[in-house]
Amino acid sequence: MILKAIIVEDEETSREILRNYLKKYCPSVELVGEAAGIEEGLTLIRNNSLELVFLDVEMPYGNAFDLLDKVGDRTFETVFVTAYDHYAIDALNAHASYYLLKPISIDELIKAVDYVTEIKQQEERLQDQVLVPSSKQVQGKITIPLQSGFEVLAVDDILYCQADDNYTQIYLEKGKKLVSKTLKYFEDILADQGFARIHKSYLVNVNAVVAYNKGKGGSVVLSNGKELLVSAAKKSALLSYFK
Incomplete structure (x- = not known):
């Protein structure tokens, strides 16, 4: 499954590192754009059908949570990429799929992409269906x-x-x-x-x-x-x- 994704990160070097890692180690990720700030990121999200957004926490004129608030209802998964571990709880509350600390571990990046892929494949199979449990109801x-x-x-x-x-x-x-x-x-x-x-x-x-x-x-x-x-x-x- 191909995951259409964007990177929202204000540091050019960090964007370059993540872009190169994805190209080399995560071929299922198709980058359709990059943004250096909240407004750019918001434009990319609104103009593309995305499965995944790699999102830095701290950016000029706001942070990742401000961006997600502006997006509102969303169908893409979010992977936070940040140098600060104290945002972990906030990331969980914002329904992040994964939390990557800088410098990025290649193994953790692969795990993050694999996890999002699994979720999206399951959602795709269930698209437009009323769900029926696969196991029999247990009486008790x-x-x-x-x-x-x-x-x-x-x-x-x-x-x-x-x-x-x-x-x-x-x-x-x-x-x-x-x-x-x-x-x-x-x-x-x-x-x-x-x-x-x-x-x-x-x-x-x-x-x-x-x-x-x-x-x-x-x-x-x-x-x-x-x-x-x-x-x-x-x-x-x-x-x-x-x-």
């Missing part, structure tokens, strides 16, 4: 603790779980429950019952997913119409549930 029940004992919930009735500090909000077909357990707790007990962690805050019933959107970095739509963001790190694992 779980218990949630109450002061007076416990309550039994049918797993089928759970749409998704949302982290709330050390608590978890369980959203059901009808209503919701607040449980004094972490999201990781429910991730573990529901792992073999058709649930997937799609974000640091969300665990979804894969059987409740009716659509996948590439915009906003990736999101799923559930049977009740609720749309939830999918983090870049969880995207490939989620898409593997479907065929």
